[in-house]
Amino acid sequence: MSDCLGQIELTESESTSAATSNPGGVDELAAEVRSFVLVGERLLAAQAMRLLMRLDGEMAEARFQVNHDWFRRLMRARARAVSRLRRRWAKINPPPTIPLGKLRRRYHANLAKRL
16 A cells, blocks of 8 residues: 555556556556645645554554553544544645544443444
């Protein structure tokens, strides 16, 4: 997966199937994909979003391992990451056409009840 939000990657099977069906297909696809650089508030919002996604992945891992302490620490960090993302998202000018939505997460200290 690419770190830049605007890039698209082809897997080997997709690139070989495109190359066999259309000899110039891969080059045409590569020409159509535009790479862009995020700057300013958009970059900060993208970084905050990546942080939140990483924390959600870590929470799934903590839940899988039934590690209550790790899960509790991640929930505290997640609350701060959500407020950071909301703050960054609000500062983007012009505002994004996609609304941020609800980022709430239910919390229960006893993970066994949630599984």
